[in-house]
Amino acid sequence: MNLSLLSRYAFFAFCVLFTLASLPFLGHEWMWPFTLLAGVLSLIGLGDLLQTRHAVRRNYPILGNIRYLVEGIRPEIRQYLLEGDAEQLPFSRAQRSLVYSRAKNEGADKPFGTLSDVYQNGFEFISHSMRPAPLTDxxxxxxxxxxxxxxxxxxxxxxxxxxxxxxxxxxxxxxxxxxxxxxxxxxxxxxxxxxxxxxxxxxxxxxxxxxxxxxxxxxxxxxxxxxxxxxxxxxxxxxxxxxxxxxxxxxxxxxxxxxxxxxxxxxxxxxxxxxxxxxxxxxxxxxxxxxxxxxxxxxxxxxxxxxxxxxxxxxxxxxxxxxxxxxxxxxxxxxxxxxxxxxxxxxxxxxxxxxxxxxxxxxxxxxxxxxxxxxxxxxxxxxxxxxxxxxxxxxxxxxxxxxxxxxxxxxxxxxxxxxxxxxxxxxxxxxxxxxxxxxxxxxxxxxxxxxxxxxxxxxxxxxxxxxxxxxxxxxxxxxxxxxxxxxxxxxxxxxxxxxxHVFLAPGELLSGQIAGEFYERMWRMARADSFEPAPA
CATH class of the missing domain: 3.20.20.70 (Aldolase class I)
Known part of the structure; x- marks a missing residue:
C-alpha cells in the first residue's frame, strides 16, 4: 500500500481503530467522550465512503468534509481559503460556480447585479433588442x-x-x-x-x-x-x-x-x-x-x-x-x-x-x-x-x-x-x-x-x-x-x-484587390507546396 493511500485514509482508520480499542475501557469516565467523538467521526467517514455525489469525500473520508464546510461560509473567505491568489488559476471562482450550478441543475440566478466592473477596459456584452424574439428550443x-x-x-x-x-x-x-x-x-x-x-x-x-x-x-x-x-x-x-x-x-x-x-x-x-x-x-x-x-x-x-x-x-x-x-x-x-x-x-x-x-x-x-x-x-x-x-x-x-x-x-x-x-x-x-x-x-x-x-x-x-x-x-x-x-x-x-475587426468580402483574396495590407502580404507569402514562406 503506497504512502498516498495511507495519508488519505489514515485519519479515518485511526478513528475506527481508536473506537474499537477503547470499548473495553468505557468504564473510565475520562474515556467515553473520546470514544464517542471517534465513533461519530468513524460513522461520518463510513458515510463519506458510501455516498456517491462528492468525489473528494470518497477519496478523503472525514477530512474531505473540510472543503464543503468552507463552502458554507462567506464568499470572500471561501475564495481565499480555496483559491489563495485567484489570478494564479486558469478559471475564476465565478466561472466554476456557474458550471457547478448548471451541472447540478441549480438556479444560477444571483442578487445584487453584475460581478464585473462594467467600466473596466475589455468588458464585453451583447446588445439587446427593444423587441426581444420568442424563445427558441x-x-x-x-x-x-x-x-x-x-x-x-x-x-x-x-x-x-x-x-x-x-x-x-x-x-x-x-x-x-x-x-x-x-x-x-x-x-x-x-x-x-x-x-x-x-x-x-x-x-x-x-x-x-x-x-x-x-x-x-x-x-x-x-x-x-x-x-x-x-x-x-x-x-x-x-x-x-x-x-x-x-x-x-x-x-x-x-x-x-x-x-x-x-x-x-x-x-x-x-x-x-x-x-x-x-x-x-x-x-x-x-x-x-x-x-x-x-x-x-x-x-x-x-x-x-x-x-x-x-x-x-x-x-x-x-x-x-x-x-x-x-x-x-x-x-x-x-x-x-x-x-x-x-x-x-x-x-x-x-x-x-x-x-x-x-x-x-x-x-x-x-x-x-x-x-x-x-x-x-x-x-x-x-x-x-x-x-x-x-x-x-x-x-x-x-x-x-x-x-x-x-x-x-x-x-x-x-x-x-x-x-x-x-x-x-x-x-x-x-x-x-x-x-x-x-x-x-x-x-x-x-x-x-x-x-x-x-x-x-x-x-x-x-x-x-x-x-x-x-x-x-x-x-x-x-x-x-x-x-x-x-x-x-x-x-x-x-x-x-x-x-x-477587419472582415474580408467574399472572394477578396482572389480578386487581387485586398483591402488590408496584412492579409495581402500573408497571401503573397503563402505556398501550397511548402509550409515555408515565399519571399515577401
Whole structure:
C-alpha cells in the first residue's frame, strides 16, 4: 500500500481503530467522550465512503468534509481559503460556480447585479433588442457538418466535449463524459489517445482525434497504418475524424503521457509499450506540405467510408494556414471542418513559457481563419468550430459572432464531472478521480451521477444561450454576428466587434484587390507546396 493511500485514509482508520480499542475501557469516565467523538467521526467517514455525489469525500473520508464546510461560509473567505491568489488559476471562482450550478441543475440566478466592473477596459456584452424574439428550443441548435466530398454528413450539437484523452483522464471520467453526451445527443472528442473501451460502453457520438502519434492506427514504427485506421473508423459510433495539428496550450510542442500513468489498458488502446513515456511527436510523419495534408484528408475520408474529416489547430504563422487554403484551391480537396483552438486552451501539463507565450489567442485565430475562407470563396463549403477557455453561453455567443459555427469545451465539462482545479493532473493524484489512473482514486467518481451532470451542464448552457439570443432579438445562433457584440475600449469609449475587426468580402483574396495590407502580404507569402514562406 503506497504512502498516498495511507495519508488519505489514515485519519479515518485511526478513528475506527481508536473506537474499537477503547470499548473495553468505557468504564473510565475520562474515556467515553473520546470514544464517542471517534465513533461519530468513524460513522461520518463510513458515510463519506458510501455516498456517491462528492468525489473528494470518497477519496478523503472525514477530512474531505473540510472543503464543503468552507463552502458554507462567506464568499470572500471561501475564495481565499480555496483559491489563495485567484489570478494564479486558469478559471475564476465565478466561472466554476456557474458550471457547478448548471451541472447540478441549480438556479444560477444571483442578487445584487453584475460581478464585473462594467467600466473596466475589455468588458464585453451583447446588445439587446427593444423587441426581444420568442424563445427558441435549444434542441434545434445543430450544425450539419460534411462538405460536397463527404457522403456521411453529421448533424452536430452547437456545444460539444472538446478533446481529452483516456490516459490523461480516468476510465470513469471517460465513461461519465460519454454517457452524458449520449443523454444530450452531442459529441465527445476522444483526444489523441485513441478510442478506449470506455468510450464505447455507453454509445455516445465520437469524434476520433488523430494526433501525430497515430494512436489506435499506429504501425510498429510509429507511422500511420491505413488498415488499422479503416477498422476503427468503420464503427457507427465514430461520426467524424479530426486531425490534430496543434493544440492551444502547447502548440508545436507535442505531448507526453508519463510512464507512471501508462497502464496496460492505455498501452493496448494506444498501441504503445509499457514502462516508457508515451510521446506524441511535435509534427506528423504522414505529410510535410499543405498539399500532402489535403491528400491525407482525402485518404482518411475514403478509408472511413465518406465520413467528415477535418483538422484542429492553433494558429501560428498566418502564411501556413493560407498555404493550406491555396492547396485547397489548387487540388480541389476540401476538409469538411476546421476547429480553431486558442492559446488560452488548457492541458494536463505544458511548459510554462508555452502556456503563456506561444500561439495566437482564439479570437484573433478564429477571425483570421474565417476571413481567409471568406476571401477565397470557401467559407460556405467548410464548417468552423472553436475551442479555448469556453465555459459559458456568452463564450459560445462570442465565438459565433466572429465566424464559428459551433463551440467545444474541455474544462467546462471537466468541472461538470467534479474537477476542482487542484492542478495535480500530471501527478496521478487527482483528488476527484478525474485525471488519474489510480483505481482507488477514480472510484470516487461515480459515473451515473456525473453523467447526469454532464447532460445538465450541456442542456442548461444552451438554454442560457437561447435566452441571450432572444433578448438580442434573434431566433437562432446562426443570426448572431459581430454587430451584436460590444467591448469597452476605455472609460469613455465602447465599440462593436464589427468596428474593431477587419472582415474580408467574399472572394477578396482572389480578386487581387485586398483591402488590408496584412492579409495581402500573408497571401503573397503563402505556398501550397511548402509550409515555408515565399519571399515577401
Amino acid at each position: 435549444p434542441c434545434s441548435f445543430r450544425v450539419e457538418i460534411g462538405g460536397p466530398q463527404c457522403s456521411q454528413p453529421y448533424s452536430a450539437s452547437l456545444f460539444n466535449i472538446s478533446a481529452m484523452s483516456f490516459g490523461s483522464l480516468s476510465a470513469n471520467a471517460i465513461r461519465a463524459l460519454n454517457e452524458g453526451a449520449k443523454l444530450g445527443e452531442f459529441y465527445h472528442d476522444t483526444g489523441e489517445g485513441s478510442i478506449s473501451p470506455y468510450h464505447r460502453e455507453h454509445g455516445g457520438d465520437l469524434v476520433w482525434e488523430l494526433g501525430s502519434g497515430y494512436f489506435g492506427c499506429r504501425a510498429s514504427d510509429g507511422r500511420f497504418d491505413p488498415e488499422r485506421f479503416a477498422a476503427q473508423a468503420a464503427s457507427p459510433q465514430v461520426k467524424m475524424i479530426e486531425i490534430k495539428l496543434s493544440q492551444g496550450a502547447k502548440p508545436g510542442h507535442g505531448g507526453i503521457l508519463p510512464k507512471h500513468k501508462v497502464t496496460e489498458e492505455i498501452a493496448n488502446t494506444r498501441g504503445v509499450p509499457m514502462g516508457e513515456d508515451c510521446i506524441s511527436p511535435s509534427r506528423h510523419s504522414a505529410f510535410s506540405t499543405p498539399t500532402e495534408l489535403l491528400q491525407f484528408i482525402a485518404q482518411l475520408r475514403e478509408l472511413s467510408g465518406g465520413k467528415p474529416v477535418g483538422f484542429k489547430f492553433c494558429l501560428g504563422h498566418p502564411w501556413e494556414f493560407m498555404g493550406i487554403v491555396k492547396a485547397m484551391l489548387e487540388t480541389g480537396i476540401l476538409p469538411d471542418f476546421i476547429v480553431v483552438d486558442g492559446k488560452e486552451g488548457g492541458t494536463g501539463a505544458a511548459p510554462l513559457e508555452f502556456t503563456d507565450h506561444l500561439g495566437v489567442p482564439l479570437r484573433e485565430g478564429l477571425l483570421f481563419v474565417h476571413n481567409t475562407l471568406v476571401g477565397s470563396n470557401l467559407r460556405d463549403k467548410i464548417k468552423l468550430g472553436a475551442s479555448g477557455k469556453i465555459v459559458s453561453a456568452f463564450d459560445i455567443a462570442r465565438v459565433l459572432a466572429i465566424g464559428a459555427d459551433w463551440a467545444n469545451s474541455a474544462r467546462g465539462f471537466m468541472f461538470a464531472i467534479g474537477c476542482i482545479q487542484s492542478q495535480s493532473c500530471h501527478t496521478n493524484k487527482c483528488p476527484t478521480g478525474v485525471a488519474t489512473q489510480d483505481p482507488l482514486r477514480q472510484r470516487a467518481l461515480v459515473v451515473e451521477d456525473k453523467a447526469q451532470r454532464v447532460y445538465n451542464f450541456h442542456r442548461n448552457t444552451l438554454k442560457a444561450l437561447a435566452e441571450m439570443l432572444a433578448a438580442a432579438g434573434l431566433d437562432h445562433p446562426a443570426q448572431i454576428d459581430a454587430k451584436h457584440l460590444v467591448q469597452r475600449m476605455s472609460a469613455t469609449e465602447i465599440k462593436l466587434f464589427a468596428q474593431q
